[in-house]
């Protein structure tokens with residue numbers, strides 16, 4: 001996110017669902033002891049610690065859960081973090097990107113709540129909580 005080549009992709013969206021809790025999911029996979037590209041080999045543990053610390057410090061973020069997971073299939077673009085359920089992926093995330101990531105999570109949460117409450121009638125489909133991550 002913070003460096004050159006940063007990218008973000010949105011999963012396909014379809015269907016409707018109740019507004020579930022928002023979470024940040026950080027891949028902490030280490031492939032072949034660090035011999036192959038992976039999120040942990042590229043700094044994922046530091047990113048996860050920074051996310052947890054920031055969420056712990058900010059009462060406004062208390063309803064955003066932080067989780068670790070193993071592999072979104074974008075290992076060479078790690079660290080990879082996803083906003084869920086069904087939200088965007090962020091690649092090449094660094095500790096410096098954490099404030100922006102949290103802002104994106106808040107925005108995603110507001111969108112989910114608006115779609116759940118019926119306040120948003122834009123015609124756009126809400127995020128699909130069951131969407132599979134891209135390979």
Ligand code: FES
Pocket residue numbers: 027028029030031037038039040070071072073074075076078080
């Ligand atoms: S190791 Fe993180 S996406 Fe594969």
